[in-house]
Amino acid sequence: MHTVWKGSISFGLVNIPVKMFTATENKDIRFRQIHQECGTPIRYxxxxxxxxxxxxxxxxxxxxxxxxxxxxxxxxxxxxxxxxETRKTIEIIDFVNLEQIDPIYFNKTYFLSPHETGDKPYQLLRNAMRKTGKIAIAKVMIRSKESLAAVRIYENCIVMETIFSPDEVRSVELVPGIQNELSVSDSEMSMAVQLIENLATDFEPEKYTDEYRIRLQELIQAKVKGEDVVTAPDLPEMANVVDLMEALQASVEATKKSKSASKRTRTRKEKSANE
Known part of the structure; x- marks a missing residue:
């Protein structure tokens, strides 16, 4: 994995050198925009x-x-x-219970690994958090943006999740169509509760798959095997802006010289004809 940040976790007088790695990846299938007429990718x-x-x-x-x-x-x-001043430090402010943070606040997750001399204090923090059942609330600066973050344990690793600030979470009052409590019958409530209990189980993430992405991959592979593909034509190398301006200037100068030469030639011919 590629290291995206190096710094330290700071809590109290303890300083733990760490490296940061992006913990998740987006596996959406991305499409290029193609000119239908000739099959060339569109440039921006x-x-x-x-x-x-x-x-x-x-x-x-x-x-x-x-x-x-x-x-x-x-x-x-x-x-x-x-x-x-602490842009290279994950500065722990408080320790709280994870259940107190609504998932709407979570943004992006990073793995943290010990760096240089950080092995022992890393293990100390990990084991202490596991024993107390607490997670940490911290401040961190990533790519010129200061964020709140939750530092917690995932399997055997310390992870950091950036979280939205309270003013970044929109008010539920802005959501249209949400009504106040409507009356429901006891039988309707009993049936709804029974349905939830029937579907209740332990969370096993590996059993949930992106069925649409799988079907899309199968569709693409079928088109490749069936040679239902478009080959982009070879394009001449595009000069950059400076080269283009220089080429235009040179062309203007060349046409001026050519025009002057043609004019001199016509003048000589006219003089010869008059003589």
């Missing part, structure tokens, strides 16, 4: 509509639209000046 370019040309990465900066059409530019230096 970053174009400035005002300058009417493609722009390169070095020309792009971050801007915040504070009014319609008005922006303030925020530089890398600006962001660095307000970065947290």
């Amino acid at each position: 370019k970053k174009v400035c509509p005002n300058c009417d040309r493609e722009v390169v990465e070095d020309e792009i900066v971050k801007g915040y639209e504070y009014e319609s059409g008005k922006y303030v530019i925020v530089s890398k230096e600006d962001l660095a000046s307000i970065a947290s």
